[in-house]
Amino acid sequence: MKNYYSENTRFYVVVDCIVFGFDNGKLKLLIRKRAIEPGMGEWTLCGAFVRENEDLQDSANRAITSMTGIKQVFSQQVKTYGNVKEDASERVISVAYYSLINVKDYDVELMDKYGLRWVDITDVPRLWGNLNQVVDDALDLLRKRIKIEPIGFNLLPELFTLTQLQHVYEAVLGGEIDKRNFRKRIKNLDFIEKTDKIDKLSSKRGAALFRFNEKAYSEHPFFRL
């Protein structure tokens, strides 16, 4: 293949993944210790250098899967950072993705191996470089998106109770939501299907389990929390 662009500068391109999980009623962020110089030992995010024959989204998923074992990853692009001064050492173009995962899916051994840790979103330590800003941007975006796109389900198992779903929204948006109003809104959405299964773990009475029907949503893609 002819190289038409050879007079131009080429850059390292990385993806940084802001991995959100939901556990114990709280929104969690996945962080890890940086394993290479520069900045070795500092807190950072999951990430990876983009490879020659790999799409950006695939790089993001590879970064997450290889470090956590989680295979089902929902990711959306946040923004691209690449200012000259942002990186203390060599310049890198960084494409940020946020990911929503079901916390139960991770592989503890892998997580251990890579020095990963879940921290509460309200308690994120100082991260390397400009990554605190990146996390803030991702969280802002998540808060906007979760109100207008049906993505909150990705933080839960396939079957979930309405109370769990409400807690997801409360954790992300940071505030209490009225139970009756919340359930009224959900009832209007026919792509949130009640199954005949009952969850008996969280209450004595038992709670109906629901499922997000992706196909039904794609036919009437309308969502407002």
Place this chain on the structure above:
Amino acid sequence: MKNYYSENTRFYVVVDCIVFGFDNGKLKLLIRKRAIEPGMGEWTLCGAFVRENEDLQDSANRAITSMTGIKQVFSQQVKTYGNVKEDASERVISVAYYSLINVKDYDVELMDKYGLRWVDITDVPRLWGNLNQVVDDALDLLRKRIKIEPIGFNLLPELFTLTQLQHVYEAVLGGEIDKRNFRKRIKNLDFIEKTDKIDKLSSKRGAALFRFNEKAYSEHPFFRL
């Protein structure tokens, strides 16, 4: 400086600018003929290779200023594209920005030199590569943003009438807006200031000219169209 990352692949990084203008009641898009191979002669957008010591946003502004002479450019990042198959020839990571400019500001000679042309947004020709998709994404984003951020002013001169502003919103959102409701909403926003100047060009009676007060907005940054 030590090169820590040398074992990784480096990529060409470009910015592509979706430049919107407003003229004659219509939303316009700035396109140009590609001047280099591959794809020479096909319609494309303004763009530039990112340079070694240049921030991404600066690359975007440089691309626009050098080809149009327009110095005041308002840009926001849209999304980054860089899939392996997206570019027919060599792989390029492309960071898209949309820009809102006042159509009156451009330099006709420069525009001519670079083969630039304004086309109606409803009448965009087939563009090179995946750029039609990029334009669609940018327009979607613009339509969302213009409802919640005070950015429509960038398509107008510093002083504008309420009718002009309404036409901007109609052109971007694609639909008619009720004049009285529109003006009622504007009146509630104290950062859209009435000046004592009168525009006599567009009507015999004359229309009050308004101005967007950035400082007032930054003190109470709330906006809903």
Place this chain on the structure above:
DNA sequence: CCAAAAGTGTTCCGTCTACACCCATGG
């Protein structure tokens, strides 16, 4: 004097919000 654009309020309707009690069950 008339064409052309500027400017101005009210009513209606649907949506969001606030709010409290009964139900089913395991222990």
Place this chain on the structure above:
DNA sequence: CCATGGGTGTAGACGGAACACTTTTGG
């Protein structure tokens, strides 16, 4: 039998949408 979380409806407030006429003035 009681503690725990699950499940349900209504009334009032608020915000958005529909809608038509008067004013000014250049030609």
